[in-house]
Amino acid sequence: MKNRHIQKVAVIGSGIMGSGIACHFANIGVEVLLLDIVPRELNEAEKARGLTLQDKAVRNRLVNDSLAGALKSNPSPIYHRSFAQRIKTGNLEDDISRVSEADWIIEVVVERLDIKKQVFEQLEKHRKPGTLITSNTSGIPIAFMSEGRSADFQEHFCGTHFFNPPRYLKLFEVIPGPATRQDVLEFLAAYGEKFLGKTSVLAKDTPAFIGNRIGIFSIMSLFHAVKDLGMTVEEVDKLTGPVIGRPKSATFRTVDVVGLDTLVHVANGIRENCPGDERHELFQLPGFIQTMVDQAWLGSKSGQGFYKKVRKPDGSSEILTLDLDSMEYRSNKKAGFATLEQTKTIDNVIDRFPVLVAGKDKAGEFYRKSFGALFAYVTHRIPEITDAPYKIDDAMKAGFGWEHGPFQIWDAIGLDKGLELIASVGQSPAGWVDKMKKAGITSFYSVADGDTLCYDPEAKTYARIPGQDAFIILDNIRKTREVFSNTGVVVEDLGDGILNVEFRSKMNTIGGDVLAGLNKAVDLAEQDFQGLVVGNQAANFSVGANIGMIFMMAVEQEYDELAMAIKYFQDTMMRMRYSSIPVIAAPHGMTLGGGCELSLHADKVVAAAETYMGLVEFGVGVIPGGGGSKEMTLRASDTFRKDDVELNALREYFLAVATAKVSTSAYEAFDFGVLQKGKDVVVVNKDRQIATAKAHAKLMAESGYTQPIPRNDIKVLGKQALGMFLVGTDSMKAGRYISEHDKKIANKLAYVMAGGDLSEASYVSEAYLLELERExxxxxxxxxxxxxRIQHMLKTGKPLRN
Structure with missing residues (x-):
């Protein structure tokens, strides 16, 4: 088949999912046509304006309102507000012929087979042969939807199931129809991975596919267990949240956000369409769920679900919790368990599971029942819904935000222990697990030569998980390719002359050990390698400097030691900037404070699209002290052009620091000056980030990298800029926009970024600015x-305004 390129996508249906999918295609630079139905009657505003049903504004009202609502939602579905210009809207009567221009048509209309078939009938009249056409259905059989369509339509038709919200959830299920061409499936899976940044999983055409089949089972299992074990809503959410690598919203709060009606719809679909499921009875709604549905307590959309926000007489708000026995709302009860206390010192989530299932309290019993039921269930879904355990794990991680999939958790507690848990809940595993054990294979996963292998039940041996050529998994190479380590970092050989330095501190904070590790990594790279990547695959790149260490020194008034620590941070950043080898930073997730400063000093940044980056030191009462204030001054200077109002350019960089701006994506970080256009790059698929950073380091090294010369040509504006900043902070304080201490911090930053109180604009060195910053x-x-402020941040994780 010839190369296929996607330049224009048509999305049919502009609801929450349709608008979200349209926005994500716009995120990656694709032109999007978003269509929806024509309203059948005027609304009050249209009547007041004297419009008719023939006016374009009326005919496109539904699609335009839906898209506008999506773009206003938080978190945003779009990487940068300007990307919305890539979406054009229309309606299914006037504009359906424009789908002939599309390379891929995605149907996202209401989940009714009759309506979908009508839409496909209309689309086929205008779709050009060979165009991809897919449905985002979450459960209607793909085979039913393409009945009666042409051979070309059926060959290019399948399911492509995005999870909501499409920007943030990575699962992309590809479900073949009876006649779908193999090259179409391969193209869509590859496109999802490479361009959309997804985890593509090939699913079978079974009810709810993979993610929802396992995810809804897990939730329904908890619904039944909560009553059996006499547990509260708070207790279940405490046990099924971050402690086991799940989202903070855990179980019940997640259901409130998604909508109980949505969950019930999928659960009923599985119950009606999977009569042979060995846990069929579990998909029957428990009494308390049926009561909530009958009362329309559906969650956030209806104002109440398992939680309910109420306004108290004093005007403050309170979150109430549903008591599952009385079915009345009550004040929140804090949940705590001895078993969870035992895991507080275990930073790696995967290492907690053996402790959790061994718990002697109600929490331990809960985990044994939950995992026992889950382990049994997933074994019986092979080969029904998929042929491979890793596809189930991938679906749960990418679609439900689990840090580890069921088979990975089972490996963590051991095969025999998992079988014991299955037996304890009166279940039995599928036969292939017994055969695996009899063959002497005791884990579902293995690692060989840096690649992840997964047990193949059909072949009865391990098989390499496909598609790994495009990415590097640090967990797989850490033991065999470690070059250096201390308590703060591990330095690994990525091959081809490139090292990687990976933070291993709590929350990847930057303290003495991390700084020592960075210096050692530069030493090693300069001696025996060609380049260095600073990257990790934790949830966040780095939340910044170790403020606990700074707090202790400051409280003890050890100012000489503190000054040395600040200088050590600055010197390390400058060492990275002026090493003889290219240094590439690979930030992702939270990249705050010192983590941002590190990125500012790399030769190039290869950022994940989901990078939340900013200099946030104002929140703890200081200015950026690891070279960040200096670097923002330098970058402002580099933007000065002849006849520009230089003060205005400097002010933008000053405000980015003084307001502690944090980007909502890597693309927005360019606006704040913490990423640089023409130099830094963005990757949409985080799994490919380390490999991409390595490729850039290698290319720079092989292209003849020259060690930079320290800068002494930074233009600072002296008293002219300082006066402007001081007037500004006075006005902000007078208007009560900032506190007295905010003003003091801002004035300190102003002094640094103005270059001090020089009588006129001058050219200074980095060393000069670093000294001002340090002081x-x-x-x-x-x-x-x-x-x-520092103490409050350490205690609560939130900034204090004092």
Whole structure:
């Protein structure tokens, strides 16, 4: 088959999913046509304006309102507000002929087979042969939807199931129809991975496919267990959240957000269409769920579900919780378990599971029942819904936000222990698990030569998981390719002359050990390698400097030691900037404070699209002290052009720091100046980030990398800029927009970014600015209000305005 390119996509249906899918295609630079039905009657606003049903504004009202609502939602479905210009809207009567221009048509209309078939009949009249056409159905059999369509339509038709919200959830299920061509399936799976940044999973055409079949089972299992074990809503959410690598919203809060009606719809579909499921009875709604449905307590959309937000007489709000026995709302009850206390010192989630299932309290019993039921269920879904355990794990991680899939958790607690849990809940595993054990194979996964292998039940041996050539998994190479390690970092050989330095501290904070590790990594790379990547595959790149260490030094008034620590941070950043080898930073997730400063000093940044980046030091009462204030001054200077108002350019960089701006995506980070256009790059699929960063380091090294020369040509504006900033902070304080301490911090930053109180614009060196930055940082650490801010952040994780 010739190369297929996607330049224009038509999305049919502009509801929450349709608009979200349209936005994500716009995110990656594709032109999108978004269509929906024509309204059948005027609304009050249209009547008041004297419009008719023939006016374009009326005919496109539904699609335009849906898209506008999506773009206003939080979190945003779009990487950058300007990307919305890539979406054109229309309606299914006036504009359906425009689908002939599309390379891929995606149907996202209401989940009714009769309506979908009508839509496909209309689309086929205008679709050009060879155009991909897919449905985002979450459960209607693909085979039913393409009945009666032409051979070309059926060959290019399948299911492509995005999960909501499409920007953030990575699962992309590809479900073949009876006549779908193999090359079409391969193209869609590859496109999902490479361009959309998804985890593509090939599913079979079975009810609810993979993600929802297992995910809804897991939730329904909990619904039944909560009553059997006499547990509260809070207790279940405590046990099924971050402690086991699941989202903070855990179980019941997630159901509230998604909508109980949505969950019930899928559960009923599985119950009606899977009569042979060995746990068929579990998909019958428990009494309390049926009561909630009858009362329309559907969650956030109806104002109440398992939780309900109410306004108290004093005007404050309170979150109430549904008591599942009385079915009345009550005040929240804090949940706590001895078993969870035992896991507090275990940072790696995967290492907690043996402790959790061994618990002697109600939590331990809950985990044994939950995992026993889950382990049994997933074994019986092979080969019904998929042929491979890793596809189930991938679906749960990418679609439901689980850090580890069922088979990975089972490996963590051991095959025999998992079988014991299955037996304890009166279940039995599928026969292939017994055969696996008899063959002496005791884990579902294995690692060989840096590749992940997964047990193949049909072949009865391990098989390499396909598609790994495009990415590097640090967990797989850490043991065999470690070059250096300390308590803060591990340095690995990525091959081809490129090293990687990976933070291993809590939340990837940057303290003494991490700085020592960075210096050692540069030493090693300069001696025996060609380049260095600073990257990891944790949830976040780095939340910044170790403020606990700074707090202790400041409280003890060990100012000499604190000054040395600040200088060590600055010197390490400058060492990265002026090493003899290219240094590539690979930030993702939260990249705050010191993590952002590190990225500012790399030769190039290869950022994941989902990078939330900013200099947030104001929140703890200081200015960026690891070279960040210096670097923003330098970057402002580099933007000065002849006849520009240089003060305006400097002010933008000043405000980015003073307002502690954090980007909502890597693309937005370019607006704040923490990423640089023409130099730094963005990758949509985070799994490919380390491999991409390595490729850039290798290319720079092989292209003749030259060690940079320290800068002494940074233009600072002196008293002219300082005066402008001081007037500005006075006005902000007078208007009560900032506190007295905010003003003090801002004035310290102003002094640094103005280059001091020089009488006229001058050219200075980086060393000069770093000294100003260090003095300002240290002086702020002597302030009581700064210590209060740091202490509050350490205790609550939230900034204090004092």
């Amino acid at each position: 300002a940082f240290l002086s702020l650490c002597t302030e009581r209000k700064t210590l209060e």
